[in-house]
Amino acid sequence: MREFRSIAVIGVTGYTGFELATLLLHHSDIGKPVFYVRETNGVHCLSELFPQLRGWGEASVKPLSVDTIAQSNAGTAFLATPHEVSAELAPKLLDAGLRVIDLSGAFRSASADTYAAWYKLPTPHAPRLSEAVYGLPELYADQIREAKLIANPGCYATSVILALRPLQEAGFLASGHTVVCDCKSGASGAGKDPRRDLHFVEVAGNFRAYNLFAHRHTPEILEHTALPESRVIFTTHLLPIPRGILSSVYVTLAKAQTPEEIEALYRKFYAGRSLMRIHKAGSLPEVQHVVKTNFCDIGFALHVDGKRLVVVSCLDNLGKGAAGQAVQNLNLTLGLKERTGLV
Amino acid sequence: MREFRSIAVIGVTGYTGFELATLLLHHSDIGKPVFYVRETNGVHCLSELFPQLRGWGEASVKPLSVDTIAQSNAGTAFLATPHEVSAELAPKLLDAGLRVIDLSGAFRSASADTYAAWYKLPTPHAPRLSEAVYGLPELYADQIREAKLIANPGCYATSVILALRPLQEAGFLASGHTVVCDCKSGASGAGKDPRRDLHFVEVAGNFRAYNLFAHRHTPEILEHTALPESRVIFTTHLLPIPRGILSSVYVTLAKAQTPEEIEALYRKFYAGRSLMRIHKAGSLPEVQHVVKTNFCDIGFALHVDGKRLVVVSCLDNLGKGAAGQAVQNLNLTLGLKERTGLV
Amino acid sequence: MREFRSIAVIGVTGYTGFELATLLLHHSDIGKPVFYVRETNGVHCLSELFPQLRGWGEASVKPLSVDTIAQSNAGTAFLATPHEVSAELAPKLLDAGLRVIDLSGAFRSASADTYAAWYKLPTPHAPRLSEAVYGLPELYADQIREAKLIANPGCYATSVILALRPLQEAGFLASGHTVVCDCKSGASGAGKDPRRDLHFVEVAGNFRAYNLFAHRHTPEILEHTALPESRVIFTTHLLPIPRGILSSVYVTLAKAQTPEEIEALYRKFYAGRSLMRIHKAGSLPEVQHVVKTNFCDIGFALHVDGKRLVVVSCLDNLGKGAAGQAVQNLNLTLGLKERTGLV
């Protein structure tokens, strides 16, 4: 039997961290994960924090210490921590020789200005920004394989970029027209901290828009679609479901296309990408088909004029939108098939 | 005590018909409603069909007969029936001297072509199309007061038209730019007939788009916003909630505006309209605030460039989007305040 | 037009308080309610706290002061406050000459020991305990009409007592047999304060039991069913719905009965009680039929042995289980029909 290096996971109490734990504990081709938290409160075993893990997901919980991690057998550290904590820890873990996969937004942009403008973080909020690779494997697999610091993308951003990039690279987008990204996410995307507006009674039976023109995933979308800010509207809405994102992306095409041409474009662009599923023209993805998977499903409807196109992109905000994509990135760095342990 | 003429309601088994029944039974300034159905199956009292009405909502159920209705004391007939049934019954009821408020789509357009193209109905599917008044009181109150045949608007159409009309009339919309209407509705909008895709398990935890570029409310939207088909994208999505619509409407303005100007435009346009609620700039409506009401709530977010505008329009698809609006129309014809019995 | 005395409502920020506000604002036969809160934070109007009230539910918000209330026109004060606050305020308001309807548990038992044992409150936690009338109108309407201090019952307790009392008074319950009350409530019953276990993601798709053998509604149930503690098991479960209670109550009958006899017993016991709805034998109530009403619906299934009986009792925890029942009590004190303003 192969000997695997272990995995260090920092931060496991949020929804993303727990999802990551679940995926890593199921993963057969990696070493045993060890979980590090700021306050152990006497807990030694992950199932003490999460009773649903009893019987299959026993794992160690240890007090967070970069030294302890550095001296462990771990080759990779995941950061499922707030931006500020990731900004502080990632450089130290890199210095200690670990590969770092950060699930926060702390390293998603190379530009310190982004953080001042969109995250309201001080400038510079973190060293080594420029070393980070944006961890979207469908676009940047080669760089990810070699990366020491991987910035795992935002959930909304993943769904929108994967919908737009093929159109953009092919030059299909009519210049001068606004691209509208109307995105809807389940409530786990808002985090686990108790908040009045996330109380069950406030979300069930409700639906609302939030953070218009102010969402932090905006700069990622702009950077990786190469669209100017002036041509994009990106809005976010809260769905009364635990998990899942559906983004409806509206574009005007430069010249008329057929549905077959659009489908062919996506199929060719994502050929060989095992976690992209392109729908046939006339069929649309839905959230229930991607929840608890690492797939991004893409479908579309094209007006008979051949120019007005709606692309519908669907993924699980905790899966392909966060923890699943982080594991996909891990797989690339380890030379494994990218969907190992993911479906 | 005043003597009221009674109300005839045809079709009460669907969600819209039942909502209408509830509103009419609570309404204090009208006569007692009588309910007519194709097959009574031995039922004489509405609470035999709907046990939740026992104790407060007793009303007669009778076999459907235009003659019976004509000979009753009824002055108004509501049609909560399928398009085809409304098309057949409305002219007969009009001939019998009743005012007709039709909740189907059968009379929403004056053009027979609309029905061939969007409803797949034979041409002509109904006589007297041209006599119908589109029952959107915020736009056409004067005509509604005098109308003999009122075509109650579609739920999505109501939310979109009320969002766009002030901008359009003011000339704020930049020509050449596509208007995107991304609409989401609760499941009661899909009707009460059992369908595999409306099974609880298929809707709960799910979200999906449907009927892209094919929804029957499209011609209403085009006609009452005066936008050409080539400039509009209207999409619909199924929310995992029983009732409520939220429409996110994306427009580009012809020249830069301030949030105050946008708010002022809406306030002025809807001045005196008691069922419109305009949000302050920076505040957005949400579905839970309109469910079980007859309000249409409108809010917006304006980009700092002053030109990219998102209008969010919220209503209850069974309230302002159907039965509530029908009662609002009734109130106008009876010379009552338009929100009598509605909030 | 009659001149009504106004109504003072203390505490409006919770789910019960808001429901009470909604009912009072719709009530046509009472004076205008005024709302008192500890911290106004500059708010003067209720719709500033609750945007869903704009356009129909404008009412004054004032800083809480017993003196202000005493000098107002108010004849009745509602307390929608925590137990400790009610314990402190009710005697002062009584001294100021107001009638008090308390929605907390502070006065539900005449025995100070109950509060030490079940509420963990100091003894005595409140003066004037013995003056309170338990505000369950189906049992105590005469006392309620004359009461100065009304202790509005608990939601679970209401559903269980109304199911058991007819059987108990008729001597139908076999001695020596345990009565099992398996109760399920929507999440608004747990209050509005943000709590991790009430986060949407933790409640949606979930179901769990809680507070077994420790729920504070136990002493009410025992006192008003006259059952000894040793013969009752009362359990509570959290439903993934915003509102509604369904209690399944299991009893063994002393001698065999027919379904017709059971139905007749309930019908006779609740004859004239306009807010009780007894189902026919073989038909069962469901939560959706009582939500947003003040009804308590009762149905049952009787084993063919005539002795094993399941009584199913359904109500809205915010309606008949709290605010609606408080208004029903108000109506009695004002000499109105008890369901005025309630259905």
Next chain:
Amino acid sequence: MREFRSIAVIGVTGYTGFELATLLLHHSDIGKPVFYVRETNGVHCLSELFPQLRGWGEASVKPLSVDTIAQSNAGTAFLATPHEVSAELAPKLLDAGLRVIDLSGAFRSASADTYAAWYKLPTPHAPRLSEAVYGLPELYADQIREAKLIANPGCYATSVILALRPLQEAGFLASGHTVVCDCKSGASGAGKDPRRDLHFVEVAGNFRAYNLFAHRHTPEILEHTALPESRVIFTTHLLPIPRGILSSVYVTLAKAQTPEEIEALYRKFYAGRSLMRIHKAGSLPEVQHVVKTNFCDIGFALHVDGKRLVVVSCLDNLGKGAAGQAVQNLNLTLGLKERTGLV
């Protein structure tokens, strides 16, 4: 690499059949499953029926034919078919030399009378009733390993039997006292066929009891707890969630016990059973912790009198309550660890 015999699955269109497909397609230690349906309608591949399987769950769909199955490499056939179909097919498949695991109720009782009384099936509805082994591995693992025909238990029955059997075998239950089983299930338990009462709008926000004293799982519960019918009340309720069962089981103990003794009893009874999780005294299971697993979680609350006991038993109706348990049974027959492929 080992050569596995393939698996035949008959019936895949329902929720149970699809769950079974998902589990078998993920299972690493069995041969490729082949799916047989009455009407293929031109479909050859499972992902044509279920788009969510694209990209990972490709499998053959063939027209149902016992001959085809008999001539295939299959060693085991699963029947995810209605009772009547299973009754007809199982004997033929047995005759063809296959092992049969039937997920319907057709073989759950050895007594033909049960089927007349509870299932309204003609007598005898199926040959070879007496050969079937009840597939509850925690009780009958030895017989299951050798069985040719396995009757997979009902979902409710599994949850109740696993809660009661340890108490019953230990002689803890007081004679003469009724055992109350108040069970609640998610909507997938009601099947996938469109029904008005399973429409999203009728289930969301609702809760109701159904089938009181008439549920088909009753005879299983009686047979495998050895309780007389006269001492059991078993009720079922519909939860507004897609999947999961929670059963609250109420018993009176013959003599007073401590919580530690109750916990020890369960731990000892289920020692070595890897899919049972016993909660510590004072901690209770919840549905969200078992959904999409094959665990049955059991917790309890004991009154301080030591005699009134509430046992709470939780499982996934599609997992341990149906498809998962069927795979657990398969594992036993193949000599695999019983949870292979299940967590």
